[in-house]
Amino acid sequence: MRRAIQLLLLLILAAGTVVALRVFVYLPLVCEWRATGALYALENAGEKDERTKLEAARFALGSLSECATIPATDFKVPYELATAYRYRHEPRPAIALYKEALALDRRPEIYFGLGMAQLDAGERAAAIETFTEATAFAPTVLADIPYDEVRAEVAQRIRATYGADWIR
């Protein structure tokens, strides 16, 4: 009886170890590899036509769907998934995922993507706020904002809050 209980406990322990190694070691490694491929695909598609962007989005969503189910090691997976949804003109899931990425790391590129998604969703005020956050950290982001009136408003906010020489 004692042996049977020991065997059962060992089996449970072995199974738990295999699951832990898969979730906390193997899958994060695989996802890092996939995230690298997705990142290059999305970045290369950024300046290209709509068709290329949709292709890159499809590739990223396909390769990273499993990675969204494990604890993230950093911001890359939610950020890339968000960018993929933005390329597909689906701003709501993009906004949610950008915010998930911001909970892991606060970087100007994440704020910039969130701002773009908020513009796509018609949330202009929120987008201005987000672009201002990004530009306060990295002033060169201002030049990447595609809409003249949005860019002008962000520049005005930055100058009013941080001074005229903040953006050089």
Added chain:
Amino acid sequence: MKLKVPFVLGLVALGALCIPLAVLPHAFDGYRLPKDLLLRGEAIVIVAVVLGALVLGAARFEGQSTANERPWSADRRLLLLPLAAFAWMIITTLASTNRGVSLRALATGAATLIVFAATVAVARVPRFLLVAIPLVAAVINGLLTIVEETGLWMPFGLDPSVPHHQQCTALIGNPNELGSYLAAAALACLAAAAAYEAHRKLLGLAAAVLVAALVASQTLTAMTAFLAAVLAMLALVSWRRAVAGTLIAALLTVVVVVLVPPLRRRASNIERWVRKGHYNAVLTNRLTPFVAASMMAADHPLTGAGPGTFGWNYLPYKVRAEQRYPSLRHAYNRETSFGEVHSDHLQVLAESGVPGTMLFLAVLASLAGISFRKGSGTVTREGRFALLLALPLAVLWLVLSIAQFPLETAAVRMLLVHFAALCVAWRAS
């Protein structure tokens, strides 16, 4: 059935060998992440093996040691401080500004503590293998460094848009981390060469490779830390040798700086920047993260901002730092998102508060104290190794932490932790 020690010894040795060599080529984070994940894997399997041994009744506890093993009670005092530091990490995680991020850092801290405890446990039976294995990995990295810096071979290709030196990272991933890693390995190699007469020639050769690689890495902080640690080692043997060593080191430094062109250029740049008052440039433009970390510490003096949260908090604090000190806006890396402070002293202060800093310094002090514990009777080779290495290792760690971040990267941290564990296990009783 004795399952515990053999399996755990194998795991500790495998981890010490493989962690510094683990890479995922051409991945975005192809150097740090594989090492962090391998550490996690090692800790998971160690815990599983120990639990399995408990289930089978094969685990041994205090009072059941064999003749040539140290009893656990002797190590308890030195294990309490790392445990206290981990307990503080739990408290600061609960109080963290971002609990999710801090939980990840806490998991890394737990894995580190598990491997440290496992190393102390298996080293209770002294084995040269535990010294040699991490040095093998270090020599591989050292040889790769020399091969890359001399331009003989770049194993992962050459990116024309990145300066050549920045790509000479062996399997560690970053020239600064590589310097810190090589400095720690070279120091341990010197201590081993002094302690193990039978392997002196081989260890001496390994030390020469590691020191050459350290110089090739051009990491000022690592070289300074190594020099300070070697002088501390000499002082343990004889004060006169330490004084003579200091003079020789000063002379050698001048010679090396004059003869090695990148170091000569750097010295000339530093002299020019100091004259012009460009102190941020002297600090390699790291003044902004230093100021941001100080502000974080000022806002959270007791529990810090939370383990692992410096990078997450950097964006708003960097903006505040630039508002307070406008000259920081001129830094060439103004838009860089710093994930680390590039000073572990400041990072520990920012993330864990004043108590965290005091615990960190107390851990280093207790490590240094091992060099002054001389037991009665003949000192074994392992005991001599611990006596020679403990204080210098603490000095190296202290100096590295001024302008580097050994705690934040698995390769450097685990090498330091491994040798610290050996010092704890092998100190004279």
